[in-house]
Amino acid sequence: MNILSLLETDFVEICLAIIHGNLDKISVRFRHQASVCKYVVPEGYPRKTSAVGTPIDAHEVERLPDFGTKLRMYFGAVNQKDDSLCLTDSRSLALVGIADTMREAEQIAETGAGLVKGKVFHRHDIGTSALIQKRIDHMERIRGGRLQRRTA
Secondary structure (H helix, E strand, C coil): CHHHHCECCCHHHHHHHHHHCCHHHCCCCECCCEEEEEEEEECCCCCCCCCCCCEEECHHHHCCCCECCCEEEEECCEEEECCEEEECCCCCEEEEEEECCHHHHHHHHHHHHHCCECCEECCCCCCCHHHHHHHHHHHHHHHCCCCCCCCC
């Protein structure tokens, strides 16, 4: 979802090129921006949870001024019951922040995820500089110190 949110080329055009075996003949373009995806999940995820079947409300997310441009929301593991969305036992919503820097994209995604109401939670550390550096350090240890951090 992160990468597709930055895709400028028509996705159907890409799929058709794959089907016809000529992907190398088209120019696939992406916006030069950063994106961060935060998942809203039921309380207790990934274990079974009593939150399954309870309603969630994401209307406040849709009211944000940057909704649809800098913030996108994708529905995942939810069921519709009457006029409500209800949790299942997996990732319910994905909030993707899009901006010029990772820090800004993370803040946008965090704001959106924080507005979802219900028996839900999300990881606040996803996309933060501290977690990214932790992952880079881990990969450096694995690969023998050949990775370097790119500044955001």
